[in-house]
Amino acid sequence: MDLGLTGCVALVLGADSPAGRYCATSLAREGVRLALAGADENRTQLAATSAAAEGQITHVIAAKAGEEDLGKRIADNALARFGAVDIVVIVLPAMPPAFLDEIEEDGPIIEAWSVLADYAAVCRHLVPGMQKGKWGRLIVVGSTEAKALTERPADLDRMVVLGALGLQKSLSGELGPFGITANSVLYDNAIIGSHDALMSTAAAVTYLASRPAAYMDGIVMTVEGDRGKGTF
Amino acid sequence: MDLGLRNKVAVISGGSKGIGFATALILAGEGAKIVLAARTRATLDDAVVQLNKITPDSAFGVCGDMTELANVQALMAETHRVYGLVDIAISNAGALETDPAEGHAPGHFLQTPPAEFARKFRQLSLTAWYLAREAMPDMKAKRWGRILNINSSSAREPKWQLPHVLPNTLRPAVAGMHRSLARRMYQHGITVNNILTGNIATERWRDYHTWLADKRGISFDELVAERCKATPLGRPGTPHEIASYIAFLCSPLAGSITGQSVPITGGRSAHIY
Numbered sequence: 001m002d003l004g005l006t007g008c009v010a011l012v013l014g015a016d017s018p019a020g021r022y023c024a025t026s027l028a029r030e031g032v033r034l035a036l037a038g039a040d041e042n043r044t045q046l047a048a049t050s051a052a053a054e055g056q057i058t059h060v061i062a063a064k065a066g067e068e069d070l071g072k073r074i075a076d077n078a079l080a081r082f083g084a085v086d087i088v089v090i091v092l093p094a095m096p097p098a099f100l101d102e103i104e105e106d107g108p109i110i111e112a113w114s115v116l117a118d119y120a121a122v123c124r125h126l127v128p129g130m131q132k133g134k135w136g137r138l139i140v141v142g143s144t145e146a147k148a149l150t151e152r153p154a155d156l157d158r159m160v161v162l163g164a165l166g167l168q169k170s171l172s173g174e175l176g177p178f179g180i181t182a183n184s185v186l187y188d189n190a191i192i193g194s195h196d197a198l199m200s201t202a203a204a205v206t207y208l209a210s211r212p213a214a215y216m217d218g219i220v221m222t223v224e225g226d227r228g229k230g231t232f
Numbered sequence: 233m234d235l236g237l238r239n240k241v242a243v244i245s246g247g248s249k250g251i252g253f254a255t256a257l258i259l260a261g262e263g264a265k266i267v268l269a270a271r272t273r274a275t276l277d278d279a280v281v282q283l284n285k286i287t288p289d290s291a292f293g294v295c296g297d298m299t300e301l302a303n304v305q306a307l308m309a310e311t312h313r314v315y316g317l318v319d320i321a322i323s324n325a326g327a328l329e330t331d332p333a334e335g336h337a338p339g340h341f342l343q344t345p346p347a348e349f350a351r352k353f354r355q356l357s358l359t360a361w362y363l364a365r366e367a368m369p370d371m372k373a374k375r376w377g378r379i380l381n382i383n384s385s386s387a388r389e390p391k392w393q394l395p396h397v398l399p400n401t402l403r404p405a406v407a408g409m410h411r412s413l414a415r416r417m418y419q420h421g422i423t424v425n426n427i428l429t430g431n432i433a434t435e436r437w438r439d440y441h442t443w444l445a446d447k448r449g450i451s452f453d454e455l456v457a458e459r460c461k462a463t464p465l466g467r468p469g470t471p472h473e474i475a476s477y478i479a480f481l482c483s484p485l486a487g488s489i490t491g492q493s494v495p496i497t498g499g500r501s502a503h504i505y
Contacts, residue, residue, distance in 0.1 A: 001262060001479055003233050030233060147505055165504045172499040176464020181499070191488065200488035203480070206233060212476035215469035217499030223488045226418035231404075231411040232388050232493055232505075 004211030006031030009082040013063070013074070013122065014091030016043035019141055019192065021050055022202035023089055028054035030206060035078035035085065037063040039093070065093070066114065071121025078126075085126045086135065087209045090119050092142040092164060095156035102153075112156045116163045127175065136180035137209045138171055140164045141201065144186045144224055152189075161186070165220060172218030181217040183208045188224035197223055235483035238263035241315045242482070243307065245269040245298045245363055246324035248279040250434035251382050251478075254471035255322060256283055256291070258479040265315045266291040269298055269307050269325070298325040299354040304362040308370075317374055320482050321367035323360040324382040341397045349398065356402040357409070364413060368422070377422035378482045381410055382474070385430035385495045389502065407493045414491030423490035425481050430497030431459060433468040464499035 010027050014020045016038025024034050028051035036051070038044030041062055048058040059081045061074050078085050095112050103109065123138060130136025145154040146161035164184070171182035185204045191197040200223045207213055208221065222228060242259050246252045247268035256266045260283045268283075268291065270276040276293040283291035294310050296303035311318055339348065360381045371377025387407040390400035407426050414424035431437075445455040460466050474496055480486055495501040 001233050001235055001258060001476060162504075169504050173464045176499045177466050179465075181465075184505075186505075194488075197488045200486055203233070203483070203485035204489065207477070207480045210233075210476075212473060215465060215473040215498050216477065216494075216496050217465055218501060219494050219496070220505040221489065221494055222492055222505075224491075225488050226415055226490060228414075228491050231408055231491075232503075 001212065003030050003206065003209070005209060007033070008086040009033045009035065009078075009084060010087035010089060010209065011035045011037065011074070011078045011085045011122070011126070012047070012089045012091070013037050013119065014093055014141075015047040016040040017091050017093065018198055019187065019201050020091040021047035022198040023091065023141065023205045024048070024051040024058075025054060026202035026206040027051070027087070027209065028056035028058070030210075031056070032087065032209075033057045033082060035059045035061060035081060037061040037074050039063055039065050065111065069121070071118040072125055075122045075125035079129070084129050084133070086130065086133070087137040087139070088122060088126060089139045089141065089205055089209070090122075090164070092140065092160055094143075095160055097153040098156050099153045100155040108156055112160045115160050116167065119164065120167065123171065127180065130180050131175070131178045134179040136175070136178070138168065138180065138182040139205050139208055140168050140184040141205060142184065142186055144188045144222060144228070146186065147222075148229060169218050176217055179214070181208070181214065183216060183218065184220045186220055186222045186224070188227045190227060191225050197225065233485070235262050235479060236485065237479070237482060240264045240319040240482070241267070241311065241317065242320035242322065243267045243269065243311055243318050243363070243367065244322045244324060245359060246382075247322075248272065248275040248293070250324070250436060251429065251432065251471045251474045252322070252324035253279050254475035255324075255478045257286070258472075258475050259320070259482065260286045260290050262479065263287070264320070267307070267311045267315065268293040269296060271295065271297055298359040298362065301362050304366050308366045317370035318367045319371065319374065319376065320378040320380075321363050322380045322382070322478065323363045325355070325359040339397055340395045343395070344397055352398040352402060356399070357406050360406050361409060364424070368417070371422045372420045375421040377417070377420070379410070379413065379417070379422060379424040380478055380481060381406060381426050383407055383426045383428050383493065385428045385497050385501060387426065387428055387493060388495060411491050411493070418490055423481070423487065425490060426493040427474060427478060428493050428495040428497075429469070429474055430495060430500055431463060431468045432471060432474055434471055437468070462500055463497065467498065469496060469498055
């Protein structure tokens, strides 16, 4: 199926994660040029090498968490390299395991919030270009912890992913008239280590980035094998 | 994206028009073998001719009413004879009729006689169940399969303000049925998913909106603009847009996606997930 992505530019945040690497490679296979940002430079470079093997131009951006104005710097860097960005993918980082009532200092909460703030800043700087072109894709990738409570100390993960999903829904409503869609892909932590689950996650992201997926907006696609509990 | 569907055998009920046929076109383009089922011979024959223009001898049709189990079994038997075991079963049969005299899927709870309830149950639920049930043995034998149902966004957000008690009841029931099947079938390499459509410009959608615009004394375009006000993308979707997602879910790439009911409504759905 022709996804109509040849020549597009994607910025992948969290490219140092396995899901980020698979997404980058999958997008590259469809002819997408890539700006890749990640906190771990070696792993981000690994994603770049993997995507470049598909014959695409890649550009690595160092992205240490906690840096002031990180989102703006990443967006500016990607724009400086490619001139425009059509697709933003963020693979949300795993937060430190914690139950909220056991957290004594506000550091972890601020760190969790900064993930959302950085993503919002990236969008703020790149969306105007998408609006001009009347086309864009904003895709969040996170864990299914957001959808159901588990016994795991994943309160921070849940907070970040739910915040991102809520933001996506708002972006969908606001930016839909400009042909910009905002969608999310959630994966189950228990299976995301497997090649099959990573492949499905990356394929879902790539499909949502595509032109045929133009009417899919404000949705969450879930990759969880048979582990899901809800009907919706 | 190479969907990896070459020579997969796909059976599509309600496949001669709308979303079913749009799906057939994409799957045929990916090299799949297509078997269409539909009630109207002329439309079915025309659809098969179009598919065979993409790839010669890649499609045939079986005329029949999929609310009858015997017809579904005959469809499977013919598929086995021509192409072999089924890999993909897509249920698109059982759309509620547009009745220009009475309106679209008419009926509040107290106005709907039990016989009508039973008839719609056959159309909306049994068609999907029969097709899945008859296709599952093939898929189990291959340890690979895809079962999909074209459902409606009303499965998740019933339109309580409209006289739609039948779809409001039956659409979620089918979603629940497929959710249960998904859990049981995953161990066999079979995924089961629902597609929740909303405001898709099919032929039936056009007929209904033409009728409704007429009834309200406004133009078709005015009505559509009004209906799309709450849709961020500001327009109805196309059958092709739904079909491309179905084709994606059919792919081996989507092997870890099962039990899902994703609304494709141009952003109109109110919920976060």
